[in-house]
Structures are given as structure tokens and as C-alpha cells.
Amino acid sequence: xxxxxxxxxxxxxxxxxxxxxxxxxxxxxxxxxxxxxxxxxxxxxxxxxxxxxxxxxxxxxxxxxxxxxxxxxxxxxxxxxxxxxxxxxxxxxxxxxxxxxxxxxxxxxxxxxxxxxxxxxxxxxxxxxxxxxxxxxxxxxxxxxxxxxxxxxxxxxxxxxxxxxxxxxxxxxxxxxxxxxxxxxxxxxxxxxxxxxxxxxxxxxxxxxxxxxxxxxxxxxxxxxxxxxxxxxxxxxxxxxxxxxxxxxxxxxxxxxxxxxxxxxxxxxxxxxxxxxxxxxxxxxxxxxxxxxxxxxxxxxxxxxxxxxxxxxxxxxxxxxxxxxxxxxxxxxxxxxxxxxxxxxxxxxxxxxxxxxxxxxxxxxxxxxxxxxxxxxxxxxxxxxxxxxxxxxxxxxxxxxxxxxxxxxxxxxxxxxxxxxxxxxxxxxxxxxxxxxxxxxxxxxxxxxxxxxxxxxxxxxxxxxxxxxxxxxxxxxxxxxxxxxxxxxxxxxxxxxxxxxxxxxxxxxxxxxxxxxxxxxxxxxxxxxxxxxxxxxxxxxxxxxxxxxxxxxxxxxxxxxxxxxxxxxxxxxxxxxxxxxxxxxxxxxxxxxxxxxxxxxxxxxxxxxxxxxxxxxxxxxxxxxxxxxxxxxxxxxxxxxxxxxxxxxxxxxxxxxxxxxxxxxxxxxxxxxxxxxxxxxxxxxxxxxxxxxxxxxxxxxxxxxxxxxxxxxxxxxxxxxxxxxxxxxxxxxxxxxxxxxxxxxxxxxxxxxxxxxxxxxxxxxxxxxxxxxxxxxxxxxxxxxxxxxxxxxxxxxxxxxxxxxxxxxxxxxxxxxxxxxxxxxxxxxxxxxxxxxxxxxxxxxxxxxxxxxxxxxxxxxxxxxxxxxxxxxxxxxxxxxxxxxxxxxxxxxxxxxxxxxxxxxxxxxxxxxxxxxxxxxxxxxxxxxxxxxxxxxxxxxxxxxxxxxxxxxxxxxxxxxxxx
Numbered sequence: 001x002x003x004x005x006x007x008x009x010x011x012x013x014x015x016x017x018x019x020x021x022x023x024x025x026x027x028x029x030x031x032x033x034x035x036x037x038x039x040x041x042x043x044x045x046x047x048x049x050x051x052x053x054x055x056x057x058x059x060x061x062x063x064x065x066x067x068x069x070x071x072x073x074x075x076x077x078x079x080x081x082x083x084x085x086x087x088x089x090x091x092x093x094x095x096x097x098x099x100x101x102x103x104x105x106x107x108x109x110x111x112x113x114x115x116x117x118x119x120x121x122x123x124x125x126x127x128x129x130x131x132x133x134x135x136x137x138x139x140x141x142x143x144x145x146x147x148x149x150x151x152x153x154x155x156x157x158x159x160x161x162x163x164x165x166x167x168x169x170x171x172x173x174x175x176x177x178x179x180x181x182x183x184x185x186x187x188x189x190x191x192x193x194x195x196x197x198x199x200x201x202x203x204x205x206x207x208x209x210x211x212x213x214x215x216x217x218x219x220x221x222x223x224x225x226x227x228x229x230x231x232x233x234x235x236x237x238x239x240x241x242x243x244x245x246x247x248x249x250x251x252x253x254x255x256x257x258x259x260x261x262x263x264x265x266x267x268x269x270x271x272x273x274x275x276x277x278x279x280x281x282x283x284x285x286x287x288x289x290x291x292x293x294x295x296x297x298x299x300x301x302x303x304x305x306x307x308x309x310x311x312x313x314x315x316x317x318x319x320x321x322x323x324x325x326x327x328x329x330x331x332x333x334x335x336x337x338x339x340x341x342x343x344x345x346x347x348x349x350x351x352x353x354x355x356x357x358x359x360x361x362x363x364x365x366x367x368x369x370x371x372x373x374x375x376x377x378x379x380x381x382x383x384x385x386x387x388x389x390x391x392x393x394x395x396x397x398x399x400x401x402x403x404x405x406x407x408x409x410x411x412x413x414x415x416x417x418x419x420x421x422x423x424x425x426x427x428x429x430x431x432x433x434x435x436x437x438x439x440x441x442x443x444x445x446x447x448x449x450x451x452x453x454x455x456x457x458x459x460x461x462x463x464x465x466x467x468x469x470x471x472x473x474x475x476x477x478x479x480x481x482x483x484x485x486x487x488x489x490x491x492x493x494x495x496x497x498x499x500x501x502x503x504x505x506x507x508x509x510x511x512x513x514x515x516x517x518x519x520x521x522x523x524x525x526x527x528x529x530x531x532x533x534x535x536x537x538x539x540x541x542x543x544x545x546x547x548x549x550x551x552x553x554x555x556x557x558x559x560x561x562x563x564x565x566x567x568x569x570x571x572x573x574x575x576x577x578x579x580x581x582x583x584x585x586x587x588x589x590x591x592x593x594x595x596x597x598x599x600x601x602x603x604x605x606x607x608x609x610x611x612x613x614x615x616x617x618x619x620x621x622x623x624x625x626x627x628x629x630x631x632x633x634x635x636x637x638x639x640x641x642x643x644x645x646x647x648x649x650x651x652x653x654x655x656x657x658x659x660x661x662x663x664x665x666x667x668x669x670x671x672x673x674x675x676x677x678x679x680x681x682x683x684x685x686x687x688x689x690x691x692x693x694x695x696x697x698x699x700x701x702x703x704x705x706x707x708x709x710x711x712x713x714x715x716x717x718x719x720x721x722x723x724x725x726x727x728x729x730x731x732x733x734x735x736x737x738x739x740x741x742x743x744x745x746x747x748x749x750x751x752x753x754x755x756x757x758x759x760x761x762x763x764x765x766x767x768x769x770x771x772x773x774x775x776x777x778x779x780x781x782x783x784x785x786x787x788x789x790x791x792x793x794x795x796x797x798x799x800x801x802x803x804x805x806x807x808x809x810x811x812x813x814x815x816x817x818x819x820x821x822x823x824x825x826x827x828x829x830x831x832x833x834x835x836x837x838x839x840x841x842x843x844x845x846x847x848x849x850x851x852x853x854x855x856x857x858x859x860x861x862x863x864x865x866x867x868x869x870x871x872x873x874x875x876x877x878x879x880x881x882x883x884x885x886x887x888x889x890x891x892x893x894x895x896x897x898x899x900x901x902x903x904x905x906x907x908x909x910x911x912x913x914x915x916x917x918x919x920x921x922x923x924x925x926x927x928x929x930x931x932x933x934x935x936x937x938x939x940x941x942x943x944x945x946x947x948x949x950x951x952x953x954x955x956x957x958x959x960x961x962x963x964x
Contacts, residue, residue: 067158071215077128080240085110089121115894117226129213130239132201137233138168138194144891151224165204167279184302190281206315206402229893248359263329263533272307272526276322281871282311293542299554313521318399325389332384334377336527339367344476347522348403364403375541411463415456419509431719434499453492460485484508576606580627582614605848628843632835637912640671646839647674665882667909677836678857679882684832684907685728686813690788723778723790734759735829736819746913752945761937764930802876815903828906862886915955
């Protein structure tokens with residue numbers, strides 16, 4: 001029997017401990033976050049690191065409410081100081097033009113461009129808080145609202161001053177509505193009607209009722225305006241104190257003192273759709289057939305009889321009307337309106353008459369929710385307000401403001417920021433999918449954890465109570481506030497349960513963000529407005545039960561004979577061209593209007609426009625029942641292979657027309673030395689990144705793939721991920737290294753070349769070695785900060801702008817990561833996708849069809865279509881024009897456009913070849929075999945290359961093409 005010494009026992013004990021540690025580490029499940037594996041204990045940031053990296057993320061930033069609180073006790077000096085624009089001291093990166101007598105201006109004015117900065121040096125007479133006003137004139141640009149950043153002595157005084165918005169002025173192009181051949185009203189085209197405007201600097205989001213007050217100490221200061229979007233002409237700036245608006249009680253007393261009397265027997269009605277001016281082109285007349293009481297009414301025809309609706313929902317949007325008053329005196333004001341979108345919330349409008357708010361209560365007139373039309377007369381305690389109007393023309397303006405809801409929205413926004421910052425701290429320790437059996441000691445690593453939960457719970461409860469108070473009862477829109485408040489209160493008392501409830505916590509915070517987005521949008525639809533004498537009864541809001549019943553029966557009967565998908569003008573013409581458009585009715589109606597107003601008058605060619613389902617185009621063509629022209633086609637190769645399309649390169653002027661586009665836009669339209677489509681849209685990937693998170697992690701925006709490889713472990717160390725879609729990554733890497741998908745003439749794939757195999761191996765290693773996720777919801781995870789970097793189509797910009805307002809200004813996009821060449825240059829090659837307009841081979845009048853294609857893809861038509869669609873559907877519908885000049889005239893800021901144009905120089909198109917569908921299918925098969933089964937990349941790819949080539953050969957033989 002061996003004798004075991006004490007020393008030997010220690011060695012054995014140490015060895016056993018080591019073995020146990022290895023076993024424990026090997027069996028502890030890896031933390032997974034949307035498909036990415038992180039080994040616990042090797043990628044976790046330390047408590048000190050987390051505290052340091054998220055210090056600013058936890059703060060709400062330099063908000064105006066903090067700025068205002070800091071200077072709450074400062075004086076408000078009287079007097080006005082006017083700063084003439086032409087007295088500017090300097091400019092940076094901006095070409096400034098001075099002009100005399102511009103549009104009636106009494107003094108010289110200056111024109112500022114859409115980039116750069118202009119500075120004024122001023123002498124402030126005494127310390128205090130000042131309002132700043134600006135008189136400006138919207139210059140012709142890309143039709144977007146004008147945006148500027150304000151600096152005082154070279155710094156942004158508070159966060160909201162980094163984006164100030166100045167509206168343009170729009171109107172209907174024609175005073176009378178036009179109708180189509182079926183007597184349906186056509187949506188009037190919106191055109192700019194620029195005019196001088198005066199604006200007090202205030203919050204662009206509508207989160208503060210009062211305009212901004214800026215603290216300026218006595219002495220010299222420099223005020224700067226930095227251009228963010230669109231050019232603008234400036235007349236002057238003013239430092240002043242806005243007049244205090246008197247209450248209605250005070251105004252009513254003044255009426256008595258001045259002897260104003262109420263009018264008798266007068267009722268002045270003006271239709272909402274007859275608005276004189278509006279702030280946005282999206283505020284065009286609408287059609288409502290929900291009630292026979294809407295004016296004008298037709299049981300089956302389209303009548304543009306209202307205005308506003310879901311298009312009138314963003315703070316700062318306004319509509320104005322002109323009304324003729326027959327007699328001096330006091331009138332009641334009212335309108336027929338519908339607010340059936342935001343349940344449990346009063347939407348608010350500010351009323352101004354001839355540019356002035358008549359009394360304090362008129363700056364926030366509430367409109368309650370109801371599923372039906374309502375007649376409203378603003379007033380107090382059931383008694384309508386009286387407005388004194390003189391005989392003659394007056395301007396009535398309603399502007400969207402948040403009213404008392406602004407304070408509640410600020411409270412919830414602050415809570416979302418605090419909770420998002422806390423969530424990022426938590427996942428930096430636990431990952432987004434923590435092990436529920438592990439104790440992460442969150443209370444020690446995040447000492448403020450319990451306090452934040454309890455404070456934000458109380459804040460959300462207070463916000464919900466405030467909303468209930470505003471609507472005079474229980475508000476349906478407070479449900480998510482109270483639900484999240486309850487959860488936070490419970491988490492604060494039982495923090496040990498957080499890891500098992502982290503997903504529900506995240507879901508509730510995300511729901512709060514959605515709530516904020518919804519409540520911040522305040523639509524209101526207006527049928528007509530009126531001023532009336534107090535003795536005149538209110539108009540009836542509806543036609544009653546009988547009228548409603550007749551309306552429903554007649555509408556149902558007429559639905560069998562009316563064809564609302566018919567867009568043609570029904571003109572019979574031997575030169576007529578039949579055009580199919582596979583899009584929505586809005587797009588088709590707009591194109592119909594453009595054809596009638598531009599193409600047909602210019603050429604004398606009539607167009608039979610038909611709205612169709614995209615799936616019917618190919619079967620109809622093969623059956624001999626297709627159109628002459630089809631728009632927005634992506635699968636051109638399938639038509640070309642079957643000899644169904646006309647080769648456009650045979651037409652005169654084709655080479656000149658081709659110069660409108662990048663060569664890459666034609667890659668999928670070229671087939672057998674012919675060109676079978678003209679590009680309409682072209683989109684390509686960009687790299688999106690969260691500026692705030694990268695700054696806090698001290699990470700630079702990656703320019704190359706080497707930079708990306710260095711960033712991956714840094715993000716994963718904090719349990720964050722990158723959004724790198726497999727197809728975009730592989731395509732970009734392949735072409736940046738000089739590779740290609742196919743050999744010459746598309747006879748076979750070139751993926752088995754040395755470059756192809758090397759690229760495939762690097763591509764798969766990103767997901768096998770670096771554990772990047774292969775499936776993810778980029779927009780949502782980018783919004784929460786879990787994926788602060790990602791590659792996505794550049795049109796994702798449109799969605800983020802609308803969908804994630806809470807991170808506005810905290811993100812940007814640049815070119816996709818590139819590959820550094822031997823000479824030191826960086827290639828940013830990436831692939832684009834395109835849609836095009838095609839002409840079918842059996843078109844009856846090919847010359848007329850070619851004339852239409854030239855007109856449709858020209859700059860003027862593409863710009864008009866892009867701008868009008870954005871006016872109709874909003875910023876999320878920004879058009880991805882393939883025409884280069886049109887792209888530059890769409891509402892992009894100068895900085896955004898420069899990024900897009902720079903990347904366009906690197907964009908390559910993907911060739912379309914017979915059997916090309918097999919490449920996508922089998923390259924993914926090869927990827928997933930390596931990813932899931934650990935197969936050797938080279939051998940796996942070569943096996944699938946043979947399958948791809950076999951399919952290409954079969955297709956080429958089917959269409960009598962050479963196979964060698």
C-alpha cells in the first residue's frame with residue numbers, strides 16, 4: 001500500500017480541482033444571442049469596463065429641459081435686437097450670395113447653401129434668456145423641409161438645437177379639381193409657393209410647448225447656423241421676448257370694453273380640401289366615402305372631399321385657409337372632423353388667425369377620439385369661444401402641436417432612454433440570452449439596478465395618470481405604460497429574477513418605443529370649417545340612420561359596376577401604347593396624371609395604363625395577351641431568354657439614353673449582346689452604425705474588412721453583435737478581391753477559381769469562427785443598440801428615419817467595408833439590385849413605346865415621380881432612382897447624397913445568365929453544410945460548383961446556347 005504524503009495530497013487536490021474546472025467550463029452552455037455563441041468567462045467585460053463604457057449611455061444627454069432648469073432664475077430682458085443677415089461675420093464651407101430687394105425684402109438678404117455654416121457676431125446688452133427668431137425664404141431645392149443646427153460661441157447649447165426645422169409652403173397646382181374619364185376626382189398636384197416666413201426657434205419634435213429660450217451673457221457672442229438640409233434665404237435674425245398671449249377671459253373682457261357685438265344669422269362655411277397653403281406636399285385633398293354627410297358626396301365616384309388624415313400627423317405641420325367675412329363682429333368657430341386613429345388620446349391643433357394666436361387657449365385645441373365624424377366648436381365649460389373678425393379676407397391656420405401631451409411624452413422618452421441604457425449594461429454582462437441558472441451578480445456589477453427600476457416604474461405610473469387626467473377618464477393608450485411600470489416595480493423588488501425575464505423586459509421597452517412613435521403622431525381629418533353667429537344652430541354631423549342605410553345599399557350596388565383599378569383615359573388611338581404597372585393605386589394614379597400632363601401633350605401619344613399583379617405579366621406575355629410596355633420588372637432574363645422582349649439597343653438614341661445610368665444598372669438586363677430593359681430603380685448596400693455606441697466604446701467606423709475583424713471581438717466582449725447578411729458579405733468580398741460569379745458568357749460559374757475558394761473560406765469563417773448571427777431583425781436590434789453596426793440596403797435609411805425617431809441623430813451610414821489593394825487604395829465593391837422598364841417584342845407601335853420609355857426614365861419624370869410619391873406616402877417611400885441626376889435631386893441632404901454617390905462608383909451589377917438561379921440556391925447549400933456540419937470549405941464548394949454548372953448547362957441547352 002502506497003503511502004500518501006501531505007504534499008502529494010495537495011498535488012492531487014490541485015489536479016482534481018483543475019479537472020473539475022475544465023469539466024465545468026466544458027459543460028456550461030454557451031450564451032447565444034440571435035445565433036451567435038459567446039463562451040462564458042472569456043468574452044464578458046469587467047464591471048469597471050461596463051461602468052466606464054456606458055456612463056454616457058445612461059444619461060439623457062444635454063436636453064433642453066435640463067438647460068432650462070439650469071437657467072430658470074435668469075432674467076428675461078425686454079427689447080428687441082435685430083441682426084441683419086448681410087452683416088454676417090464669416091462662413092465655413094458655404095458660398096453665400098447677397099441680394100437686394102429680394103421678393104419685397106426691405107433690406108439686403110443672403111442665400112445660404114445646403115452645406116457649410118454662416119456666423120454672426122453680436123453684442124448682447126445684458127445677461128438673460130432670449131428668444132431667437134428668423135425671417136427666411138425657402139429656396140428651390142430637393143423639396144424637403146429645411147434643417148439647421150444652431151451654435152452659440154461654437155457649441156450646441158442643448159441637444160434639441162442640433163436640429164431646427166423650417167417648413168416650406170405648398171399649394172394645389174390648380175384651383176379646380178380635375179376628373180378622369182369616369183368622372184372620378186384626380187388628386188391635385190402639389191407645387192411650391194415660396195413666401196417670406198417668420199419662425200421662432202423651437203423644438204422640431206414638438207416636445208416643448210414654448211419656444212426655446214437661450215441664455216446669453218452680456219458682451220460679444222457668435223451665433224452660427226449650420227446647414228443640415230436644403231438651401232435657405234435669410235433676411236434677419238432677432239433676439240427678443242415673445243409676447244405673453246392673454247387668456248380667453250382677458251380677451252372676452254376686452255370685447256366688452258370695446259363694445260364688440262355678436263353677429264346674427266350668419267354661417268360662413270369653407271371646405272377643408274380648398275386649403276390655400278400647407279407646410280408639406282403630403283397634405284393634399286383626400287377621398288372619404290365613409291359618410292354621406294361628407295361634402296361633396298357621391299355614392300360611388302371618388303370625390304376629393306377632405307384633407308389631413310394620416311398625412312397630417314407630424315408636429316409642425318400646418319394647413320391654412322382663406323375665408324371672406326361679410327361683417328365685423330363676434331363669431332363662433334367650428335369644424336367637421338374625424339379623429340379615429342389615436343385611441344385614448346386627444347390630438348391637438350394650434351389656431352392662428354392672420355398669423356396670431358387670438359388667446360392662450362387657442363394654442364392647444366383638443367380633438368377627442370371617436371370612430372365617426374364629429375362637429376367641434378372649441379370652447380370652455382361647454383360654451384364656444386368667440387372670435388372677433390373684421391369684414392374682409394382672413395387667413396385661418398391650424399398647426400399640429402403636442403399641447404399638454406408634450407410633458408408626458410418627454411417623461412416616457414426619458415424613461416425609454418434610461419431603460420435602454422440599463423438594458424445595454426445588463427446584456428454587456430449577461431448577453432441578450434442569459435443562462436437562467438447562473439448568478440451574474442447584477443446587483444454588485446450594476447449598483448443602481450434596483451433604483452432605476454423603481455424610479456422608472458414611478459415615472460411611467462405618473463405619465464399614465466397624467467394621460468388619464470387629460471382625457472378625463474381611463475385612457476386606452478396607457479395600458480403599456482402601466483404594464484411596464486408593474487413589471488419594473490416587480491423587477492426592482494426581485495432583481496434575482498431578471499435573467500429569466502430579460503426578454504420580456506426588452507419587449508416592454510421596445511413596446512414603449514412603439515407607443516412613443518404612435519402617440520407622437522396626431523392625425524386629424526377635416527371635412528369643412530365654419531364661422532357662425534351664436535344664434536345659428538350647429539350643422540348636423542350626419543344624415544341620420546335612413547341616409548346612412550341608403551348610402552350603404554347604394555354603395556354595395558354600385559360596387560358591381562365601378563372599376564377602381566382602371567387607370568386608363570379610354571382614348572382610342574392608333575398610336576396608343578398599353579402600359580402595365582405592377583404597383584399600388586397611388587403610384588398608378590400619379591403616373592396617369594404625369595402622362596396626361598406631360599407625356600401625351602409633348603408627343604401626341606396616348607397611353608392605356610393598367611394596374612396589374614406582378615405575377616400575371618409573364619403568363620400573359622407567353623399567352624400573347626401582354627402589354628406593349630411593363631414597368632418595374634426585376635426578372636428580365638426570363639423574358640429575354642424566351643425571346644419575348646425587344647432589344648432596346650436597336651433604337652436610335654439608345655447610347656445617349658444609356659448615359660443617364662451607371663453601367664452596373666444594366667448588368668441584369670444584358671443578354672446575348674442585347675439590352676432588354678431601361679433601369680428604373682437601383683439600390684445597393686451601405687454600412688449603418690450607431691455613432692453614440694461606437695464613441696462610448698472608443699471604436700472607429702470600419703473602413704476595411706481588417707477593421708471589421710478588429711471590431712468584432714470588441715463588440716462581442718460587450719455581448720453586442722454585427723448584422724452582416726451572408727449574401728452581401730460574400731458578393732462584396734468576392735468582387736473586392738477581383739473575383740466574379742461567372743466565366744465569360746456565363747457558360748459556367750467561376751466560384752471554383754482560387755479567388756472564389758479563398759473568399760468562400762473567409763466568408764464561412766466569419767460565421768463559424770467569429771459566431772456572427774445568420775438570422776436577425778436588424779432594424780429592431782439596431783434601434784435597441786444590440787447591433788450597433790450592420791450592412792443593409794441603403795433604403796433601410798427610410799425605415800430607420802420613420803421607425804426609430806428616438807435615435808435620430810445618433811446613427812449614420814457609410815460605404816461597405818472594403819479590401820485594401822497592394823497600392824494602398826481601398827476597394828468598396830458591392831452589388832446592386834435593379835428594376836427596369838421593358839418593351840415586349842410583339843408591341844404594336846414600337847416607336848411610340850420607345851418614346852414613352854425615354855420620357856419615363858428621363859430625369860424630369862423620375863424626379864417628379866420620386867418627389868410626388870414621397871409627398872403622398874411620406875419619407876419612408878423615398879424613391880431609389882437609377883437615373884443619376886434624378887437621385888441627386890431627390891430629398892437627400894448633401895452629406896447623405898455624397899455618401900451614396902461615393903459608393904455608387906464602386907457598385908457592380910450581377911450578370912443574369914440562364915440557370916443563374918441555381919447559383920444562389922447552391923452557394924447557400926454549401927454555406928450551411930460548412931456552418932452546421934463543419935465540412936471542409938474547399939471540397940464542399942467544389943462539389944456544389946459542379947451542381948451549379950450542370951444546371952447552367954441544362955438551361956443553355958434548353959435555349960440553344962453554346963455550352964463550351
